[in-house]
Amino acid sequence: MPASLRTVRHLLDSGTPRVLVSDLDGVLRVFDQGLWAELDAELGVDHGSSFRAMLGHPYLEEVTRGRGTHARWRELAVEHLVAAGAEPAGAGRAVDRWADTPATVDEGVLGLLDEVRAGGVPVFVFTNGTDRVPAELAQLGLDAVVGAHGEHLINSADLGHAKPDREAFERAHRRIEHQLSQERGGDVRADRGRGEPVHLRPGEVLFLDDSSRHVDGARAFGWQAVLHPSGAA
The missing domain is CATH 3.40.50.1000 (HAD superfamily/HAD-like)
Known part of the structure; x- marks a missing residue:
């Protein structure tokens, strides 16, 4: 314990x-904290990019204060990953995988x-x-x-x-x-x-x-x- x-x-x-x-x-x-590295590798983006796009995104502050939605947060995370060099479809799959991993x-x-x-x-x-x-x-x-x-x-x-x-x-x-x-x-x-x-x-x-x-x-x-x-x- x-x-x-x-x-x-x-x-x-x-x-x-x-x-x-x-x-x-x-x-x-x-x-599972190891998921971040897996997502970065699959997307071909710099180490830490997936974490920054999701849990590091400034919009999360709005969501946790009731001024934004989980759905919009996911959309912005995809945009962040695309800006970091990920292919759009792959970025969407990565965000879905992260959000839906139990x-x-x-x-x-x-x-x-x-x-x-x-x-x-x-x-x-x-x-x-x-x-x-x-x-x-x-x-x-x-x-x-x-x-x-x-x-x-x-x-x-x-x-x-x-x-x-x-x-x-x-x-x-x-x-x-x-x-x-x-x-x-x-x-x-x-x-x-x-x-x-x-x-x-x-x-x-x-x-x-x-x-x-x-x-x-x-x-x-x-x-x-x-x-x-x-x-x-």
Whole structure:
């Protein structure tokens, strides 16, 4: 088990955190990082071109803030690859292959989240995501984690702000309080009164993410935060 997950267990055992929030990409789901080199080789473009066209494209910032779509992002990625020297049809196939290659669920992280939920601590997933995230999570069978209707999914594309923006953490915190209030506080310690609003101090939220920038942003807001090694599975 990675040290990050042991740290999460230790902090939860201390009783201070009342909610656990996990990142998605690089933590709960991981991707084959070797795919980038394969795509570059197939397209005959410089090393790193595929990554820059997709995950490095500036339009992604708009998509994760709800001001753009996954579909348009893919179109722009194809244009970027063509500008880098790829043949148009090949560029389209490469983007489709990247977008449609399934992720792998990190069973260690999933097991921890399931254990925490079973112990009565609410679990949320907070991702800098696109409008396609709910469908992707359903495909991975993660409904038990985020809820059948995504009640415990916090997607930056819905918030209008993305990590590490302070506003993203503020809105995520309010979303968590609202959801737990909707659930009437029944599973949240110190809020036993049915129907009472749930109020959380920032320090009562524990956050796990593979980005040091996101961890720093969470800590600046006041959440407890643990850095997870990306793709630890």
